Amino acid sequence: MREDPLVAELVMGVRAGDRQAWEELVERYAPLVWSISRRMGLSRSDSEDVGQQVWLRTVEHLAELREPAALPGWLVTVTRRECLRVMAQRRVSLAHDPTGDRLEVPAGDDPAAVDDELLAAEREAALRRAFGQLRPECQQLLALLVHEPPLPYREISAKLGIAVGSIGPTRGRCLDALRRSPALATLIADVDPGQGR
């Protein structure tokens, strides 16, 4: 995600007034903007407001971006700042609420935090792609296993029509398939080149 030649192409397209390039750019980065806001603890409705401001700012300032490939990092910074602004407003309105003080306020453009967000976004995008490459049986089982709140094995067994005793082994096989799927295998090889798993 950080060194994607397509980003530069899309940015140039948008600058030239190409609406389709803009729509592609939004589709590509909506999960990044959305997940940052959610990770920072904002509600769905606040996250929608954050997105609104982030896109407007992006349209306005895209022309000033010196290095188009730097767009993802720039988006992370703008999104974090916007989240902090919303959190600060909420804090004002929660001034008399004792839980209001517990909100953590991290710095908006700390380079290490920006890098962490990009890595997390990259990891999550690879995981979602890898998940999409699994057999439907594995997708169903894993989706039930990560359900919030957690489901008891007997409920999973009833839903999928498999024995409780085979959930564990199937889970192991499905996670192995996840690791080996091209999307995740590529990421793992990048992060940990010496890994001969």
Place this chain on the structure above:
Amino acid sequence: MPDRWWVDDRSLLQALAEALRHGDVPASFVEAGKLAFPSEDLDAELAALTHDSAADGTPATSGTRSDELASLRQLSYRATRARLEIELGVAEDAVVGQLLPPQAGTVEVDPARGERTTGTVNQAGGFVIRPIPPTPFRLRFHVGAGVRVVTEWITLANPWR
């Protein structure tokens, strides 16, 4: 997240859980993003905010020429090339504006979400926008001989909502 989160089944499942949760981007979120693209006026000059009474604590009293409405907040924008200043007074139920130097034309209200509307700017450069549009919005002015100016996005966020 541990360094080698993919090795252990439990941490891999945890990573997958987060990825699936965060990937749950509402379609409305993506659509709103697409709509942010300016459909026209790429050649209009952007008028930048030069003063905001809410930012510096100046009491917002008069200032615009339409003084019949007490304004709660005053904003000024300037387009340097077009030599146009836009003064806005935000009253309780309307935005009262003044172009400097005074000149007639049209003003289009362009909210990020919702319909655009067009109003007139009178000979004295005055205009009234009622009710206050949903924010953020921008104002596009068409004055004189093809002079086109668009303000930055105007946010009149109410922290108490």
